[in-house]
Amino acid sequence: MTASDAERAVDEALALVARNPDTGGHRAAAWSRAREIAARAGAATRPRTHRVPLAEALGEVLAVPLEALTDLPSFDTSAMDGWAVSGPGPWTVRPGADVLAGAERPDPLADGEAVRIATGARIPADTTAVIRSEHSREAHGQLYADRDVVTGQDIRLRGQECRSGDQLLPAGSGVTPAVLGLAAAAGYDELLTRPRPRVEVLVLGDELLTEGRPHDGLIRDALSPMLGPWLDRMGADVTGTRRLGDDAEGVEALLRAVTGSAADVVVTTGGTASGPVDHVHPVLSRAGAELLVDGVAVRPGHPMLLARLDSGARHLVGLPGNPLAAVSGLLTLAEPLLRGLAGRAPRPRWTAPVRGAVSGHPYDTRLVPVVLTSEEAVPLRFSGPAMLRGIAAADALAVVPPHGAKDGQELEILELPWSAGGCFT
DSSP, rough: OHHHHHHHHHHHHHHHHETTTTTTTTOOOOHHHHHHHHHHHHHHOOOOOOOEEEEGGGTTSSSOOESSSHHHHHOOOEESSSSESSSSSSSEEEOOBBOTTOOOOOOOTTTTEEEEETTTTTTTOOOOOEEEEGGEETEEEEEEEEEEEEETEEEEEETSSSOOOEEETTTTTTTOOOHHHHHHHTOEEEEEEOOEEEEEEEEEEEEEEEOOOBBBEEEEOOHHHHHHHHHTTTTOOOEEEEOOSSSSSHHHHHHHHHHHOOEEEEEESSSOOSSTTTTHHHHHHTTTOOOEEEEEESSTTTTTTTEEEEEEEEEEEEEEEEEHHHHIIIIIIIHHHHHHHHOOOOOOOEEBBSSBBBBOSSSEEEEEEEEESSSSSESSSSOOOOOOOOHHTTTTEEEOTOBOOOTEEEEEEEETTTSSTOSOO
16 A cells, blocks of 8 residues: 555545534444444554564464465475386386485486385486375385376376465465465565554553452452553453553653554543543543544444544544443454554455344444354343343344344344454454
8 A cells, every 4th residue: 555545545434523512512433434444544554564574473474475486396206105116017126225204305216117216205207106105015026016106196286286476365464374384385584564453452440459359339440451452352462451440640651652552552541531540542632643533323332432543543442331332442443543544455254144133223233243053143131231240141242233133133243352263363
């Protein structure tokens, strides 16, 4: 993406800005539109790249196509343990001359000759075929085949998988363990990648306990233990999690983070509405941030927001303070933003029929925890904005349109990042 393309994409995202009725007197962004804005904002950001050893590239994204540096295989090799033979059988066994993987180039075979060969070993010149050990028998210095021998059988020819210069994977491919193996086989020691986006988490609020049982109007901080690992599974490099109070010192610390954090994304929890200690909007205003999303028509989580910092170099995702509402914000705004920043394509959209009728909000989308079976999505109880019991047992969230869904209706499914097809794919 060129600089002009990036600027154009950001301008398009800004043109879609919508404010929450509680914070700006304007209409909240539709849920699908909010996700689109977040994805565009991430994709429009000038990418960071670095060159790293293979051992450090896991979980990152290829910044350029992966091209073969050599033919694969780079020489004709045996696909099986057995015998390399030349011409029709039976064959005279060449004694004491086994061909092993990694050995120097073997002597050519004479017509009617056989030599024992190992999987991965270089094929001798003039070899007709490789006969598997279990498909042959040796007697009195002669080798006999128990099955018909086809010319070229069990020989991996040079360049069978790829030729030098072939594109093996496009830019934007995630670096998985299999990609590391392919890169090594193709001759790479290092890869040019887009690193995982750096994220700093700020948990706001004076009412949060870090240990023990809730008491006297204080509650346990459920977000600090959850958000870091969750963001990590979504492909982020979480640089730290801090707790900030609602007092003047906490507000100034929030401002310093907004204006000076080294992270690509600052994630805050709480303080996004318009209450007496909701400081996120005033701090963003002081920092000169641009609101891309200011409220989303979704339950739970409608006070969530997305802001652009430093002319687009960094972003802030403001999550509501209620735990399930914060999860809603993660999957609505943080996940598409992080995928865009990492150079990953949006996740394919898929649906599943829902078991039973699901009630809906009169105007807003609902995100409901569900368990996935082989045939349907089963809604779970305990789906209130402050509840984690439902999401802890869930495989995914089902996207329920306004006014609800009927039994068997197809609903969009957002899989959780630790499920089989979760966010980090």
